[in-house]
Amino acid sequence: MSADDVHPGLARLSLNQRTIPRWSLPELVDHCGKTGVGAVGLWREPVTEYGLERTSKLVQDAGLRVSSLCRGGFFTSPEAAQWQAAIEDNLRALDEAAALGAECVVLVVGGMAPGSTDLIGARQRVHDALAVLAPAARERGVRLALEALHPIFCADRAVLSTLRQALQLAETVDAAATSAPGVPTVGVVVDAYHVWWDPDVWSAITAAGSRILSFQVCDWVLPLTEDVLLARGMMGDGYIDLRALRTAVDAAGYTGDIEVEIFNQALWDSDPEAVLDTVIERYSAHVL
Amino acid sequence: MSADDVHPGLARLSLNQRTIPRWSLPELVDHCGKTGVGAVGLWREPVTEYGLERTSKLVQDAGLRVSSLCRGGFFTSPEAAQWQAAIEDNLRALDEAAALGAECVVLVVGGMAPGSTDLIGARQRVHDALAVLAPAARERGVRLALEALHPIFCADRAVLSTLRQALQLAETVDAAATSAPGVPTVGVVVDAYHVWWDPDVWSAITAAGSRILSFQVCDWVLPLTEDVLLARGMMGDGYIDLRALRTAVDAAGYTGDIEVEIFNQALWDSDPEAVLDTVIERYSAHVL
Numbered sequence: 284m285s286a287d288d289v290h291p292g293l294a295r296l297s298l299n300q301r302t303i304p305r306w307s308l309p310e311l312v313d314h315c316g317k318t319g320v321g322a323v324g325l326w327r328e329p330v331t332e333y334g335l336e337r338t339s340k341l342v343q344d345a346g347l348r349v350s351s352l353c354r355g356g357f358f359t360s361p362e363a364a365q366w367q368a369a370i371e372d373n374l375r376a377l378d379e380a381a382a383l384g385a386e387c388v389v390l391v392v393g394g395m396a397p398g399s400t401d402l403i404g405a406r407q408r409v410h411d412a413l414a415v416l417a418p419a420a421r422e423r424g425v426r427l428a429l430e431a432l433h434p435i436f437c438a439d440r441a442v443l444s445t446l447r448q449a450l451q452l453a454e455t456v457d458a459a460a461t462s463a464p465g466v467p468t469v470g471v472v473v474d475a476y477h478v479w480w481d482p483d484v485w486s487a488i489t490a491a492g493s494r495i496l497s498f499q500v501c502d503w504v505l506p507l508t509e510d511v512l513l514a515r516g517m518m519g520d521g522y523i524d525l526r527a528l529r530t531a532v533d534a535a536g537y538t539g540d541i542e543v544e545i546f547n548q549a550l551w552d553s554d555p556e557a558v559l560d561t562v563i564e565r566y567s568a569h570v571l
Numbered sequence: 572m573s574a575d576d577v578h579p580g581l582a583r584l585s586l587n588q589r590t591i592p593r594w595s596l597p598e599l600v601d602h603c604g605k606t607g608v609g610a611v612g613l614w615r616e617p618v619t620e621y622g623l624e625r626t627s628k629l630v631q632d633a634g635l636r637v638s639s640l641c642r643g644g645f646f647t648s649p650e651a652a653q654w655q656a657a658i659e660d661n662l663r664a665l666d667e668a669a670a671l672g673a674e675c676v677v678l679v680v681g682g683m684a685p686g687s688t689d690l691i692g693a694r695q696r697v698h699d700a701l702a703v704l705a706p707a708a709r710e711r712g713v714r715l716a717l718e719a720l721h722p723i724f725c726a727d728r729a730v731l732s733t734l735r736q737a738l739q740l741a742e743t744v745d746a747a748a749t750s751a752p753g754v755p756t757v758g759v760v761v762d763a764y765h766v767w768w769d770p771d772v773w774s775a776i777t778a779a780g781s782r783i784l785s786f787q788v789c790d791w792v793l794p795l796t797e798d799v800l801l802a803r804g805m806m807g808d809g810y811i812d813l814r815a816l817r818t819a820v821d822a823a824g825y826t827g828d829i830e831v832e833i834f835n836q837a838l839w840d841s842d843p844e845a846v847l848d849t850v851i852e853r854y855s856a857h858v859l
Binding site: 395399400401402406433434435437438439444445447448479480481482483503505507509511521522523524525 | 688694721726735736767769770791797809810811813
């Protein structure tokens with residue numbers, strides 16, 4: 284019996300490893316294999332800790348795809364030395380993504396400097412960084428996925444706040460770097476948590492088409508937690524019409540993985556196998 | 572010495588009464604008069620408590636404008652009886668605004684029903700309510716100001732999430748109700764706190780033009796408070812380029828009041844006169 288037979292319909296399901304951070308990489312890969320989950324989303328820190336080549340072999344031997352490598356970005360420092368250090372760190376992320384065969388590197392572009400009101404300048408520095416990184420990504424055969432974050436994070440995490448804005452930036456940077464047509468090097472993440480509220484999201488998804496490099500799901504639940512980074516909920520527990528978003532992303536031509544990324548302390552404290560069971564059940568009920 | 576001589580440049584400054592909720596209406600009016608603040612933003616509950624006619628006389632005798640009446644809205648209930656009750660409450664708000672000579676009634680349109688994922692349906696019910704209210708507002712000579720709320724509030728407070736979306740809805744509803752050209756009955760609030768992150772806000776402000784019925788200021792400060800309704804900061808304490816927004820609103824043709832609306836427990840616990848002094852100082856330093 285192949286893994287796909289275990290849970291038919293899970294071939295496109297990807298488990299982001301931060302959804303169940305208690306698992307080591309071998310545990311993650313083992314449980315995905317056992318349940319028929321087709322891909323994993325990896326983070327650089329645990330990959331480095333386990334070893335880049337070792338991780339690559341582990342994942343390939345299990346027949347899993349790496350739907351994304353999280354993450355690069357943080358391009359907004361007004362200090363030249365810090366900005367340059369971010370470029371260098373992102374170049375390392377590209378090398379890691381190439382070694383892992385990851386579908387894309389997710390870029391969280393960074394927020395505003397404390398005390399600054401220069402949102403426009405911060406956005407310009409993101410553009411400038413991507414102009415450097417896009418050619419380097421193309422050389423390595425790696426794709427950059429710009430992640431628009433919910434506007435709640437505009438000041439401190441990401442000055443890219445809408446899918447449309449991310450798409451326009453991707454188009455601008457890719458055009459300047461003369462990609463081959465139809466093979467974008469710079470694209471976008473559609474993360475349901477960040478974009479669900481946006482009246483323009485449907486039109487932006489259609490316009491994004493082949494630039495959709497990653498589709499991530501979880502749910503918007505209330506009340507918000509004190510640390511809003513950990514406010515994400517399990518699919519089906521909140522307000523997002525995940526099936527509508529999945530249908531729109533599919534209609535735009537996306538055939539890639541559907542990655543479950545949930546940062547939530549209560550889930551992190553729960554039994555990992557039970558969490559994966561719930562992920563699979565809710566994915567089938569609310570996303571597929 | 573006239574009030575305007577006390578603090579030159581404050582003629583357009585409006586103090587929303589919830590910024591200093593400890594003051595009674597006579598105290599609010601007295602302090603605005605003494606300092607040269609030109610207008611007040613009023614809330615229905617304290618106005619009703621003090622008396623509608625009494626409030627109207629108090630404000631007019633002091634030579635103050637009423638820059639806005641807060642608030643109507645909450646049109647998203649899927650229950651017909653609740654939706655109808657909201658319409659009736661909003662009709663009362665229109666009568667109150669007419670009696671006060673308020674520049675507009677601010678509409679917070681309402682969020683999603685608990686457990687619902689039907690954002691599109693909730694937005695449709697807002698449209699349907701406005702189609703009923705716009706003609707009633709026109710009859711009374713009252714203007715409806717649609718307030719887009721920060722997307723953090725999409726699920727529970729307002730399914731209008733961007734200025735562009737509010738503007739398009741205002742245009743749709745007003746066109747259907749055949750307003751006289753140039754005299755919109757339905758327009759928008761530009762609240763800096765809610766729209767500052769939006770890459771489209773500059774273009775939306777320009778497009779809004781004479782439909783800008785209210786301009787409100789405070790600041791986006793971090794960390795967010797546990798109750799995000801109370802997370803607003805004093806101008807100059809956060810990340811918003813308020814002068815850039817004020818300049819854009821002016822360039823779009825807005826000549827109305829600039830209303831300071833800050834919900835913040837620490838300010839509410841402070842000495843009211845000191846708060847007003849700070850409002851005036853920060854308004855001069857960061858908005859004018």
